[in-house]
Amino acid sequence: MNSLKLLSPAKVNLRLEVLGKRDDGYHEIRTVMQRVSLYDEVELSLTHKGITLDCDSREVPRGRANIAYRAAELFLEKIGIKTGVEIFIRKRIPLAAGLGGGSSNAAAVLMGLRDLLKIRITDRELLGRSITLGADVPFFIFKGPALAEGIGEKLTKITLPARMWFLLIHPGGEISTEWAYQNVNLKLTEARNEIKIKKFYKDIDKVAELLLNDLERAAIKKFPRIQDIKEKLSKLKARGALMSGSGPTVFGLFEDEAAAARAQKEFEFGKKGTTFLVQRL
Secondary structure (H helix, E strand, C coil): CCEEEEEEEEEEEEEEEEEEECCCCCEEEEEEEEEEEEEEEEEEEEECCCEEEEECCCCCCCHHHCHHHHHHHHHHHHHCCCCEEEEEEECCCCCCCCCCHHHHHHHHHHHHHHHHCCCCCCHHHHHHHHCCCCCCHHHHHHCCCEEEEECCCEEEECECCCCCEEEEEECCCCCCHHHHHHCCCHHHHHHCCCCCCCCECCCHHHHHHHCEECCHHHHHHHCCHHHHHHHHHHHCCCCEEEECCCCCCEEEEECCHHHHHHHHCCCCCCCCCEEEEEEEC
16 A cells, blocks of 8 residues: 545634643643544655645645644654655645644644554554644544643543534634734633533533633634624524634534534625534544
């Protein structure tokens, strides 16, 4: 087998607390993440030498500027195998949207190269190495819903309701993760009383009580429409609404597909805005 295609899913943050800034410049976080059924496709093909990356979107960076490229570079260097790889990404997850598309692509490259090259390395070992690429990459290797702490590398399995649908509303525009963390008000986050994250949630209303994003306040100042979308989703009977990650994507949480589909019909955008109706994985 010289080539492999993988689905690379998006994620939503059901809760994202920024606990403080560390001496190394990273932020200490506590977040609950769930993968959803919105996918990029990552195709890997082994070559004699070198790494190349291409994509069907012109907006996606090539070369080392792309985290998926750096994932291939890291894997091949650590394993010490003299081979090359061509990476092609078919993009459906919006860029810089708070949905983890780049991190998911990187995780897919790591797991795909392991399978293509038949390397005996566990998910746990791969997860440990992946944190140098980005805080969300370990989560996509972990696969299940998780509580992530530290800078994202400390993962604990949690159980969430089997029936959860999400209406993702991407209003257009991008927010870089770096900008979002630079503009968070740490004094406000430190003053908030933290709730205890449980390991088991069987009720979607209990999940709705989790919803919080410390990056949201600054993002709303930059994109006021985020607040408008949240309010509209609430009026459309979403169990909860929140900006995911560093935004600007907002999701509405629903228990059934029909309710989410009815809400989706109420959102109309021009060329920039997009909606996706997805379910939890």
